[in-house]
Amino acid sequence: MKKDKLLAIGEALIDFAPKQIGVPLKDVLEFKRDVGGAPANVCGAFAKLGGRAGMITQLGKDAFGDCIVEELQGFGIDTRFILRTEEANTALAFVSLEEDGSRDFSFYRKPSADMLFPPEALKKEWFDDAYTLHFCSVALVDSPMRQAHVKAIDMALDCGALISFDPNVRFPLWDDHEALKGTILEFMPKAHILKISDEELEFITGYKDIDEAAPLLFKGNTAMVIYTMGSGGAMCLTKNSRAQAPSRRVKAVDTTGAGDGFIGSFLYQLWRDGVDVPALDGLTEEQMEEYITFSNRFCEYSVFGNGAIASYPTEEQLKQYVMENP
Numbered sequence: 234m235k236k237d238k239l240l241a242i243g244e245a246l247i248d249f250a251p252k253q254i255g256v257p258l259k260d261v262l263e264f265k266r267d268v269g270g271a272p273a274n275v276c277g278a279f280a281k282l283g284g285r286a287g288m289i290t291q292l293g294k295d296a297f298g299d300c301i302v303e304e305l306q307g308f309g310i311d312t313r314f315i316l317r318t319e320e321a322n323t324a325l326a327f328v329s330l331e332e333d334g335s336r337d338f339s340f341y342r343k344p345s346a347d348m349l350f351p352p353e354a355l356k357k358e359w360f361d362d363a364y365t366l367h368f369c370s371v372a373l374v375d376s377p378m379r380q381a382h383v384k385a386i387d388m389a390l391d392c393g394a395l396i397s398f399d400p401n402v403r404f405p406l407w408d409d410h411e412a413l414k415g416t417i418l419e420f421m422p423k424a425h426i427l428k429i430s431d432e433e434l435e436f437i438t439g440y441k442d443i444d445e446a447a448p449l450l451f452k453g454n455t456a457m458v459i460y461t462m463g464s465g466g467a468m469c470l471t472k473n474s475r476a477q478a479p480s481r482r483v484k485a486v487d488t489t490g491a492g493d494g495f496i497g498s499f500l501y502q503l504w505r506d507g508v509d510v511p512a513l514d515g516l517t518e519e520q521m522e523e524y525i526t527f528s529n530r531f532c533e534y535s536v537f538g539n540g541a542i543a544s545y546p547t548e549e550q551l552k553q554y555v556m557e558n559p
Contacts, residue, residue, distance in 0.1 A: 277542030278497025287311035422453020490541025
């Protein structure tokens, strides 16, 4: 069976993005509804570029859950792995945007439906054709969903899938930041690919410099680290090689989902080129530079639009954009 599907597990939610820019969250008067959640966004990037993607989560039996399912289907994302429950509502996130596109969040998930996803609902056959399984830290709070992650990762590994982890640190969701750090450190070695930002590096590792932090990052299964630095570009590291590509400076409208778009588009390129787990170590500097340059441009395109998945380009749209903006 051809392994050509990206699966992501975790939260899918509604982002309420502000219609006013540069206003603190407490002063925002109007919001626009967008489908979001980092794992769902990664599915969206992969699918927009032409890959197959499926989302593993649980939503409430409510209007917001209906909205998420319909929009994900509209983007070509497989929703067969989404459960519905009446025990909790679909998660919501209210966002404020600064003039530079940076964000502030307020989450409504105490608990939300995704946190109650029962591990026993996972089925091994879901992973038979999975090229990769992607996850983040938001859904790793102490809940049934955390145990579902452990089980899903084991199932995916048994099927030979590549495991990708983006900590995607969200401090407001954790009362105990040391527990957040410990959880990230616990799950990092399970992943073959780790995506981490310059804003997260010191919190997770205690180091500001990626070279000093590297020994803590390359543990267990981890064979590749993708280090994003916002306007400073991105770096891709393996145990044998590294590459770096700059970002172009642009005026961002909304950075929501940009990091998710980066890793989703990066995973798409690996799948497109048939790069499996053993091949990660053998990638050349030129290949890695090509991949992160592509993902940088994917993110660049996305920040001109509002929301996450809706702002992501198709491969044809991205090619056209790059031709017009070399």
